[in-house]
Every structure is written in structure tokens, then in C-alpha cells.
Amino acid sequence: MTSLSDRQLGKRQRQELMAELKGLKRFCLSLTGSDADADDLLQCTVERLLERGIPDDAHTARWAYRVCKNLWIDELRSREVRTRHANTVAQTGEARELSPSAETQSAGERSLAAVNEAMAKLPEEQRMALTLVAVEGKSYAEAAEILDVPIGTIMSRIARARKQLLPALD
Structure with a gap:
């Protein structure tokens, strides 16, 4: 059994x-x-890393990205469960539509909004791969390790994402 001091960074x-x-x-x-949501996810990620630590032999950044990705997947699953439950409880009522927040509508310049919109339309796997490589500057090998997939999968996800983004941004 590991003590708290053994788990600290x-x-x-x-x-x-x-x-x-x-x-x-x-x-x-x-x-x-x-x-x-990004602030909340970042806070949860850092809290998790501080609580549970990082293995000594693990690459700190890669471990942090992997923890972050897994926490987001957990959050999406719990949101789906909550939505299903709410829909079950309110079956007699009208279906609620989720509208974008005022923050989202007013954020950034037009070009940034267009990129964000196009990125949001990408499948999650493509978006994560493209963000790690194109935005964060990670190598294909690092992105593959963070997402726990083969490097060829990263390459094809990025190629498909770029192909899908080009017409959307023209």
C-alpha cells in the first residue's frame, strides 16, 4: 500500500x-x-494528478494529456446518463434544446470562430489528434502515445481531419 507522500508529485x-x-x-x-468547461476539465486534471501522482517512469506531459482525455470521456458518459435520466423523467414535456451560450456566441474573431466551428464538426478522435499535433506541436509518436493508438492511426486521423477542414474554412 502506498502512502500519500509516495503519491505526491x-x-x-x-x-x-x-x-x-x-x-x-x-x-x-x-x-x-x-x-x-475547459477550465473545469483542467482543474480536475491537475487535481487528479496531484491526488494520485504520476509514475516515476512516465513522461509527465503525456501522462497529463492522457489523464485529461480520460476525464473528459468520463464526463461525456456521465452527461449522457444525466440527459437520459432527465429525458425519462420529463417524457411528457417537450424536448429541451441546448443553445450555445452567450460566451460562445460572442467569443473571438470571425476567423477563430470559423476554425472552432469547423473543428467542432470533426469526430472527437480526429479533433484530439489534430489538436495534439497541429496546435500543441506534439510529434505523431507523442500523440499516438497520449491517445494510446498506433502512429498510423494518428496519421490517418490527421489526414482525414485536414481534408474535412479545408472546404469548411474556404
Whole structure:
């Protein structure tokens, strides 16, 4: 059994995590599509890393991105369960439509909004791969390790994402 002190991050790991926070925040934003959700996801990711630690032999940044991705998948699943439950309870009522927040509608310049919209239309796997490589500057090998898929899968996801984005941004 490991004690709490065994699970805490070492000085090197803390420094590496701090250096990666900006990139991790952008990754959170690409997953969630909302500043508020991205902030929450980033906070949950850092809390999880501080609570449970990072294995000594693990690459800190890759571990952090993987934890972040897994937390987001968990959040999506729990939202789906909550939505299903709410729909079951309110079957007699009208279906609720989710509208974009005022923050989302007013955020950024037109070109940034167009990119965000086009990225949001990508399948999640393509969006994550493209964000890690094109936005975060990770190598294909690093992205493959973070997403736990073969490097060829990363390459094909990025190629399909770019092919889908070009017409949307022209």
C-alpha cells in the first residue's frame, strides 16, 4: 500500500506539469468547446494528478494529456446518463434544446470562430489528434502515445481531419 507522500508529485514532475499547463488548457478547450468547461476539465486534471501522482517512469506531459482525455470521456458518459435520466423523467414535456451560450456566441474573431466551428464538426478522435499535433506541436509518436493508438492511426486521423477542414474554412 502506498502512502500519500509516495503519491505526491516530485519537484521535477511539478515543474514539468507547470510548463505544460498552457498546452493542456488548449487541449481542454479543444475537447470541450467552452472556456468554462475547459477550465473545469483542467482543474480536475491537475487535481487528479496531484491526488494520485504520476509514475516515476512516465513522461509527465503525456501522462497529463492522457489523464485529461480520460476525464473528459468520463464526463461525456456521465452527461449522457444525466440527459437520459432527465429525458425519462420529463417524457411528457417537450424536448429541451441546448443553445450555445452567450460566451460562445460572442467569443473571438470571425476567423477563430470559423476554425472552432469547423473543428467542432470533426469526430472527437480526429479533433484530439489534430489538436495534439497541429496546435500543441506534439510529434505523431507523442500523440499516438497520449491517445494510446498506433502512429498510423494518428496519421490517418490527421489526414482525414485536414481534408474535412479545408472546404469548411474556404
